[in-house]
Amino acid sequence: MLRDGWQAMTTNQIAREAGVSVGSLYQYFPNKEALLLALVERIADEMTARLIEVGTALGDATVDEGITTFVRAALDLSRRDAPLYRAVLIELPRQGTLELFARVNRRLADALADWLVVRRDELDVADPSLTAHILITSIDALTDHALLFQPELLDSPRFERELRALMAGYLGVRRAPAAQRSPPRRRRTT
Amino acid sequence: MLRDGWQAMTTNQIAREAGVSVGSLYQYFPNKEALLLALVERIADEMTARLIEVGTALGDATVDEGITTFVRAALDLSRRDAPLYRAVLIELPRQGTLELFARVNRRLADALADWLVVRRDELDVADPSLTAHILITSIDALTDHALLFQPELLDSPRFERELRALMAGYLGVRRAPAAQRSPPRRRRTT
Amino acid sequence: MLRDGWQAMTTNQIAREAGVSVGSLYQYFPNKEALLLALVERIADEMTARLIEVGTALGDATVDEGITTFVRAALDLSRRDAPLYRAVLIELPRQGTLELFARVNRRLADALADWLVVRRDELDVADPSLTAHILITSIDALTDHALLFQPELLDSPRFERELRALMAGYLGVRRAPAAQRSPPRRRRTT
Amino acid sequence: MLRDGWQAMTTNQIAREAGVSVGSLYQYFPNKEALLLALVERIADEMTARLIEVGTALGDATVDEGITTFVRAALDLSRRDAPLYRAVLIELPRQGTLELFARVNRRLADALADWLVVRRDELDVADPSLTAHILITSIDALTDHALLFQPELLDSPRFERELRALMAGYLGVRRAPAAQRSPPRRRRTT
DNA sequence: GATGAATGAGTGTTCATTCAT
DNA sequence: GATGAATGAACACTCATTCAT
Numbered sequence: 126m127l128r129d130g131w132q133a134m135t136t137n138q139i140a141r142e143a144g145v146s147v148g149s150l151y152q153y154f155p156n157k158e159a160l161l162l163a164l165v166e167r168i169a170d171e172m173t174a175r176l177i178e179v180g181t182a183l184g185d186a187t188v189d190e191g192i193t194t195f196v197r198a199a200l201d202l203s204r205r206d207a208p209l210y211r212a213v214l215i216e217l218p219r220q221g222t223l224e225l226f227a228r229v230n231r232r233l234a235d236a237l238a239d240w241l242v243v244r245r246d247e248l249d250v251a252d253p254s255l256t257a258h259i260l261i262t263s264i265d266a267l268t269d270h271a272l273l274f275q276p277e278l279l280d281s282p283r284f285e286r287e288l289r290a291l292m293a294g295y296l297g298v299r300r301a302p303a304a305q306r307s308p309p310r311r312r313r314t315t
Numbered sequence: 316m317l318r319d320g321w322q323a324m325t326t327n328q329i330a331r332e333a334g335v336s337v338g339s340l341y342q343y344f345p346n347k348e349a350l351l352l353a354l355v356e357r358i359a360d361e362m363t364a365r366l367i368e369v370g371t372a373l374g375d376a377t378v379d380e381g382i383t384t385f386v387r388a389a390l391d392l393s394r395r396d397a398p399l400y401r402a403v404l405i406e407l408p409r410q411g412t413l414e415l416f417a418r419v420n421r422r423l424a425d426a427l428a429d430w431l432v433v434r435r436d437e438l439d440v441a442d443p444s445l446t447a448h449i450l451i452t453s454i455d456a457l458t459d460h461a462l463l464f465q466p467e468l469l470d471s472p473r474f475e476r477e478l479r480a481l482m483a484g485y486l487g488v489r490r491a492p493a494a495q496r497s498p499p500r501r502r503r504t505t
Numbered sequence: 506m507l508r509d510g511w512q513a514m515t516t517n518q519i520a521r522e523a524g525v526s527v528g529s530l531y532q533y534f535p536n537k538e539a540l541l542l543a544l545v546e547r548i549a550d551e552m553t554a555r556l557i558e559v560g561t562a563l564g565d566a567t568v569d570e571g572i573t574t575f576v577r578a579a580l581d582l583s584r585r586d587a588p589l590y591r592a593v594l595i596e597l598p599r600q601g602t603l604e605l606f607a608r609v610n611r612r613l614a615d616a617l618a619d620w621l622v623v624r625r626d627e628l629d630v631a632d633p634s635l636t637a638h639i640l641i642t643s644i645d646a647l648t649d650h651a652l653l654f655q656p657e658l659l660d661s662p663r664f665e666r667e668l669r670a671l672m673a674g675y676l677g678v679r680r681a682p683a684a685q686r687s688p689p690r691r692r693r694t695t
Numbered sequence: 696m697l698r699d700g701w702q703a704m705t706t707n708q709i710a711r712e713a714g715v716s717v718g719s720l721y722q723y724f725p726n727k728e729a730l731l732l733a734l735v736e737r738i739a740d741e742m743t744a745r746l747i748e749v750g751t752a753l754g755d756a757t758v759d760e761g762i763t764t765f766v767r768a769a770l771d772l773s774r775r776d777a778p779l780y781r782a783v784l785i786e787l788p789r790q791g792t793l794e795l796f797a798r799v800n801r802r803l804a805d806a807l808a809d810w811l812v813v814r815r816d817e818l819d820v821a822d823p824s825l826t827a828h829i830l831i832t833s834i835d836a837l838t839d840h841a842l843l844f845q846p847e848l849l850d851s852p853r854f855e856r857e858l859r860a861l862m863a864g865y866l867g868v869r870r871a872p873a874a875q876r877s878p879p880r881r882r883r884t885t
Numbered sequence: 886g887a888t889g890a891a892t893g894a895g896t897g898t899t900c901a902t903t904c905a906t
Numbered sequence: 907g908a909t910g911a912a913t914g915a916a917c918a919c920t921c922a923t924t925c926a927t
Contacts, residue, residue: 132322136897137914146913147898157897259477266460267453275452287449294484325921327889336888337923347922512702517910526909537901569893632891639857642845643837650836667829674864706918707893716892721919 130212131161165213169225173232175202180236185243188298195237196264196288203268204279210272234261241296249297260295264288320402354486355403359415362392363422370426378437378488381430386454386478394469400462424451431486439487448487450456456480506586510592511541545593552582553612560616565623568678575617576644576668576676583648584659590652595660614641621676654672698784710716712866739795745772750806755813758868765807766834766858773838774849780842795843804831811866819867830865834858 135139136157140147154160179198183191204208241250250256267288271278278284326347330337344350357488369388375379393400431440440446457478461468468474516537519528534540559578563571566604583590618637621630647668651658658664706727710717724730749768753761777788810829811820820826837858841848848854 135895140914148900148913149911151898152911262460262465263453263457263481266456269460270452270456291453291481291485294487296482297484326923327921330889338888338925339886341923342886516902517900520910528904528909529907531902532907539833635723642840643833643861646836646840647833650832655832671833671861674867675861677864710893717919718892718921719890722890724919727918 136160165225168210168213169229171230172202175205176229176233176236179233180239181237183240186254188244188296190248191240191244192289192292192296192298196285196292198266199268199288200279200285203272230261230265234258237261245297256296260292263291263295265290274315319504326350342384351403354395355415358400358417362419364464365392365395366419366423366426369423370429373426374435375428378429378434378486381434382486385427386475386482389454389458389478390469390475393462420455421453424448427451437488446486450482453481453485457481516540523588541593545605548590548593549609552609553676555582555585556609559613560619563616563620566620568624568627568676571620571624572669572672572678575640576665576672579644579648579668580659581667583652585654587659588658608640609611610645614638617641625676636676640672643675644672647671706730717739731783735795738780738783741800742772742799745775746799746806747801749803750809753806754809756810758814758817758866761810761814762859762862762866762868766855766862769834769838769858770849773842777842777846777849800831800835804828807831817868826866828860830831833861837861 132288135152137147139160140150143150150160154163166178175198179195182194182198186194234254234257237260238253241253245253268279271284326340327337329350333340334405340350345355361496365388369384372384372388377386424442424444427450428443431438431443435443458469461474516530518529519540520530523530530540534543555578559575562578564572566574572579614634614637617640621628621633621637625633648659651664698713706720707717709730710720713720720730724733745768749765752764752768756764804824804827809828811818811823811827815823838849841854
C-alpha cells in the first residue's frame with residue numbers, strides 16, 4: 126500500500142501480508158472500505174494520544190519554548206509512521222473520513238489556543254481560537270504537503286527553522302527564538 | 316473523474332465523453348497512465364502561462380502591492396479549474412508527475428525572487444532565492460491543502476487576509492498591507 | 506430454505522437455526538448434501554407413516570368412498586408441510602434421492618391396488634397393479650405440479666372434484682361420486 | 696447445465712462452451728440471471744411456435760383424432776429438447792419466469808377449448824374453457840413429471856395410451872379411441 | 886485512421902469445510 | 907463432544923487493452 130496506494134492492494138494481498146486468510150479478514154470487516162476506515166481510525170487514535178502530550182508540554186511555556194515545542198511536535202507527528210500516514214492521506218478525500226482528522230486537529234487547536242491565552246501579553250493575538258486554527262491549519266498543511274511531496278523536508282533543520290519563523294512572524298513575536306536562528310540573518314528582529 | 320477519481324474512470328467512459336472510440340484513444344496514448352500524464356501536462360502548461368502574467372504583474376510593485384498580487388494569484392490559480400486540479404493532485408504521487416508541478420513552482424519562485432530583490436531594502440531577506448522557495452512552498456501547500464480538504468476556504472476573504480499576514484510576517488514587513496487589515500486587530504504592528 | 510432454496514442456505518445458517526455449531530453439524534453429517542438427504546429421508550418417513558393410514562382407511566370402502574378417500578389423502582399429503590416438501594422437491598433431481606419418493610409411492614400403489622381388487626367387479630380394471638401405478642403417478646404428478654406451480658389449487662374444492670372426476674373416468678365408474686358433483690353439470694354420466 | 700443444473704454452471708464455463716469470452720457474455724447480458732431468463736424466453740418462443748401448429752392440426756378433427764393429436768403433441772413438445780426444457784423447468788420457480796410458461800399454456804388451452812366447442816355434442820363438456828384448462832394442466836403436469844422423474848416414459852406407447860384414456864374418460868367419451876386400445880382390456884367402454 | 890466487439894487476467898467476496906481449543 | 911474462528915478454492919463480474927473490419 127505504501128508503494129502503490131490502496132486501490133492497488135487486493136484483499137488477498139492484504140490478508141496474506143497480515144498473516145491471515147481472506148476469509149478471516151471478512152469475518153472482521155464487512156468489505157474493503159471498512160478495512161481502510163478501521164486503519165484510519167487507528168491512526169487518528171494514535172495521533173490523538175500523542176497530541177494530549179503536546180498539550181501538556183505546552184503548559185505555560187515561554188513564547189520561544191512554546192513555538193519550538195509546537196513546531197517540533199507537528200514534525201514528529203508527521204515523521205512517525207509518515208509513510209502510512211501519507212498513504213492514508215491520499216485516499217482520504219474519497220472515503221469521507223476527513224472528519225476523523227478534523228477531530229484530531231480541533232483537539233490540537235484547543236491546546237494551542239489555551240497556550241496563546243497564557244502568553245497573550247507578549248503576542249499579537251486578538252482571537253486566540255481563530256489564530257490557533259490558522260496556525261494549526263498552516264503548519265498542518267505544510268507538513269502534510271512535505272509528507273506528500275517532499276518527505277525529506279521533514280528531517281531538515283532548515284524546514285523546522287522556517288516553520289518557527291513563520292509561526293513567530295504570524296504571532297508578531299518581536300524576536301525570533303534566539304538559539305535556533307543564525308545571527309547573521311537577522312530577520313523579523315528589532 | 317471529478318467525483319470519483321481517476322481509478323473510477325474506465326477508458327471506455329473517457330473515450331465516449333471525449334467523443335471518440337476506445338480504439339482511437341489507444342492510437343494516441345499507449346495506455347491509461349499516459350492519458351493522465353497528458354492531462355497533467357496540459358494543466359501544467361496552462362498554469363505556466365498564467366504564472367508568466369503573475370511575474371509581469373509583480374514587476375516593481377510596492378511591498379503591499381506585491382504581497383497582495385502574489386497571494387491573489389495563488390488563490391486564483393487554485394480556484395480556476397479547482398475541481399480538475401484537485402482530482403489530478405490526488406492521483407499525482409502515484410504517477411510520478413510531481414516534477415511537472417515542481418517545474419511550474421520553480422518558475423513562480425523565480426518570478427518572486429526577482430521581485431524580492433527589487434524590494435530588498437524594505438524586506439528582511441537574506442537569500443531571495445531560498446526565501447522565495449519557502450514562501451512558494453508554504454502558500455502552495457496552504458492552497459493545495461485548502462483545495463483538497465476545505466475548498467470553501469479558497470473563496471473566503473479571511474483566508475486571503477491570513478495568507479497575506481503570513482507572508483508579511485515572514486518577510487519582516489513592519490506593517491501589514493493596510494487596506495485589508497481591520498484596525499482593531501492590530502497584529503504584527505509596532 | 507423455503508424462500509430461497511437449498512443452495513441459498515449456508516451451513517452456518519443451518520447450524521445457527523438448528524441451535525448447534527457448525528462443528529457439531531459436521532460431527533453428524535459428512536457434508537451439506539448428506540444434510541439434505543437426511544431431511545428428505547425424514548420427510549419420506551413421515552409420508553410413509555401417513556400412507557399406512559390411507560391403506561387402512563381404504564379397506565373395503567365402496568367405489569365412491571374409495572375415490573374420495575384416496576384423492577383427499579393425496580391432497581392432504583401435499584398440503585401438509587407443503588412448503589418444505591416443495592422446497593425439497595425442487596432440489597431432488599440433482600441429488601439422486603428420487604428413489605426415496607419412489608419407495609413411498611410404491612407403498613401407496615400397493616394399498617390402492619389392494620382396494621382395486623376388492624372393488625374389481627364395479628370397475629374397469631384389467632391389471633390392478635398397473636392401473637394403481639398409473640393413478641398414483643397421475644394424481645401425484647398433478648398434486649406435485651400444483652404444489653410447485655399453483656399452490657393455491659391444493660385448497661380449492663374444484664381441484665379436488667376434478668381429481669375425483671379424472672380418477673372415476675379412468676376407472677370406468679359409470680356414475681361419478683354423487684354427493685360431490687353438482688347435478689346440473691352432468692359430465693361423464695348417462 | 697443439463698447434468699448439474701444452472702447453479703453449477705460458472706459464467707466462465709458458459710462463455711467457454713458458447714465459444715465466447717466472459718467479457719462478451721457480459722456485453723449482452725447484465726448478469727447470470729438475465730442469461731437464464733433469455734434462455735427461458737427462447738424456449739417459450741419455440742414452444743409457442745409449435746403450439747400454433749397443434750391448434751391448426753386440431754381444426755375440426757373427430758373426437759378420436761383430436762385426442763390422439765393432442766396427446767401426441769404434448770408428448771412431442773416434452774420430448775423435443777427435453778433435457779434443456781427439464782433443466783430450465785427445475786430452475787424456474789426461483790426465477791419468477793413461470794408466467795412465460797403460463798402464457799404458452801394459455802395459448803394451448805385456447806386452441807383446445809375451440810376444438811371442444813366444435814365437438815361439443817359428442818362430449819360431456821359444460822364449460823369448454825375450464826375443461827380445457829384442467830386437461831392442459833393435467834397432461835402438462837403428467838408430461839412434466841415424466842420429464843423430470845421418469846424420462847423414459849415419454850417414449851413409451853403405454854404412457855401415450857394412458858394419457859388418451861385419461862383424457863377420454865374425463866371428457867366422457869363413450870368409446871376410447873379404438874385403434875389404439877387392445878380389445879381384451881375393454882376399459883371405459885359401452 | 887477510426888471503430889467498438891471481443892478478450893481474459895484479475896478483483897472483491899462467499900461459504901463449505903477443518904481443527905485447535 | 908462441542909465450538910466457532912480460520913481457511914482458501916471458487917465465483918460473478920469489471921475493464922484495460924487488442925485487432926478485424
